[in-house]
Amino acid sequence: MKTEVLRAYRFTLAPSPAQEQKLLRWCGNARLAFNYALAAKKTAHEQWRAQVDTLVAGGIPEAQARKQTKVPIPSKPTVQKAFNAERGDTRAEVEGVCPWWHEVNTYVFQSAFIDADRAWKNWLESFAGKRAGRRVGYPRFKKRGRARDSFRLHHDVKKPGIRLATHRRLRIGSFGEVRLHDSGKRLFRQVARGEAVVQSVTVSRGGHRWYASVLCKVTMDIPDRPTRRQTERGKVGVDLGVKVLAALSKPLPTDGPVKVSGGGLLVDNPRPLRAAMQGLAKAQRVLSRKQKGSKAREKAWQRVGQLHHQVAVRRNAVLHQVTKTLATRFSIVAVENLHVAGMTRSARGTAEAPGRRVRQKAGLNRAILDSAPGELRRQLAYKTSWYGSQLAVLDRWWPSSKTCSDCGWQDTSQTLADRTFHCTNCGLTMDRDLNAALNIERHTETPNVASDRGETQNACRASVRLPGPRAGEQGAAKREDAGLSGPAPPRRSNPPTLPPQGHKQVKLF
Ligand SMILES: [Zn+2]
Structure with a gap:
């Protein structure tokens, strides 16, 4: 098919030193354009807020004042027009906000305006409760050295400029x-x-x-059904873990690209962050001793960034090997429906009710995130759809690690510290994770879970995301065969409507 x-x-890329300087400049222009667009939006929003406040002070109820006040939030076309009027030009010696614009591809600016539109829209929708997933904060300005350096060019149909x-x-x-x-x-x-x-x-x-x-x-x-060999191997249960990256109900070959132990049933967890911890601690110590604003500090800071980046690259390489192997070897890959954000919530608590064992929980959280269960699951979702297999998901509340995979007896006293599962009913003794993997294999409903919309979309219910991840900070690194959410080609975006009802408690300005 x-x-x-x-x-x-x-x-x-392997840019020349001169090209590297130019790349940095273009990234700087993308940041400038984003901030320009965001400033225009924030200004309009502030005006709106001020007008509402004046009406409220005049005795009009807040809800009514909100309805009456209309201040359009400028989106890309408006922003673009204002920018063009204000940008200046070095060639004609006209001062402006960006007089060197003609040295930079126009798409660098356009895509930054689009990104600002999206950031604003995401915040509005999240605020109104129309957006699933984690709460999106009020858009912030991009700061040099803080925000990721990047720019985007779109393909031009008339002059196809992006090619090998x-x-x-x-x-x-x-x-x-x-x-x-x-x-x-x-x-x-x-x-x-x-x-x-x-x-x-x-x-x-x-x-x-x-x-x-x-x-x-x-x-x-894309094959519409698994191959004969995939079908012969059938369903595999995958228990995602920390000690081992994953425990499987069926073995992988020990001489394959994925490092396995326990007869091919346990996928080794390289835990790249832990491995890099010592080096990172040292680099951060060095950084903390350098004087602010000095060249040496800049260098030390780059070293920290480099180490973090290496961790991400290593983690990604392993995840891709594992997910591709699973998706191509089996006809159905069954996983637990993990709630990573909930699992890795801090134990800190509040000032009145401080949590217990905060440091230990932070360590566990770090370990969980180091093995990136969410990313593994996301990759499995799109890769199974590429290779004719299916992803099956076990209900989040089904006690896969507390149930005997042989007789179904449940041991409610099992804790995370118990590495082996003992069944007092039938006498089964087994590695806790392997027992869970077997349970996952047996108890997932198979038909069409993977093709269900929920699986092909990300947590934010974003639309054209097939087969897509989120271009967020953690998932930003992409690899050779990764599906990536596509930035939509530039188009006129509708001005976002302002501001949603249910805005009650939070006063932004
Ligand atoms: Zn049993």
Whole structure:
């Protein structure tokens, strides 16, 4: 079955020192444009708030005042117009907010305006309770050194500027050609055969490296059913853990790309953050001793960023190996429905009721997040859809680690510290995680869970996300075969309506 999917191809760039400076400048312009658009929105919002306050002071009830007051929040077209009027021009020696704009690709500005629109919309919808997932905060300005350095160019139908010039060189629109660290042969051929059409490119910095994520519309041959070998192996139960990355109900080959132990049933957890902890602590100690604003501090700070970035790269490599292996080997991959945000909530408590064992819980949280269960699950969701298999999800409350996989007896006294499961009913003694994996294999409902909308969408119910992750801070790093949520091509966005009802308790200004 031929299906069109959005897929990102991520390349590590090898820019020349001059190009690196230029990349940083372009990122700076993207930040400037985002902040410009956000400032325009915030100003309008403040005006609206002030007008409402005046009406309320005049004796009109708050709800009515809100309805009466109309201040449009400027979205991209309006912002663009204002920007063009104010930007100035170095060539004509006109001062302005961005007089060097003609040295930068216009899409750098446009996509930043779009991002500001989206940030505003996300906040509004989250505020109104129309958006699932974690609460989205009031949009903040991007600060140099704080925000991720990145810019995005969209593919221009008239002048297709984003393409691989050779297997080793990527043309990034008017930026020019940049050498690649790795080979772009695969994408080069897919584009040549007409199987992939470039949509956009996002250039970003991670630690000391630069990446280009080329988003393509790819015509993929997606099998509508598992292969015979997948079907023979059938369903596998996966218990995601901390000690081991995952315990499986059926073994993986010990000589495959995934490191396994326990006869192929336990997937080793490299825990990259823990491994890097010592180095990170040292780098942070060095950083803390440098004088603020000094060159040495800047350097030490870069070192910390580099180490964090390495952790993310390593974690990702392992996750991709595991998820691809599971999705291609079995016809159904069964996992628990984990609530990662809830699991990793801080134990700190409040000032009146402080929590207990806060440090221990923080350590456990770090360990859980180091094995990235949410990301593993997300990758499984789209990869099973690519390889003809299915993802099955066990109900969150089903006690998979407290039930005997043999006779069904439940041991309510089991705690996280008990590494083995003993069944007092039938005498079964088994590794706790393996027992859970067997339970997960047996107790998940299979049909069509994976094709259910909830599985193909992310927690934020975002629309065109197939097969998509969130381009957020943790998931930002993408890899060779990762599906990536596509930034929509530039289009006129409707001005967001302002502000939602149910705004009652929080006064923003
Ligand atoms: Zn039993």
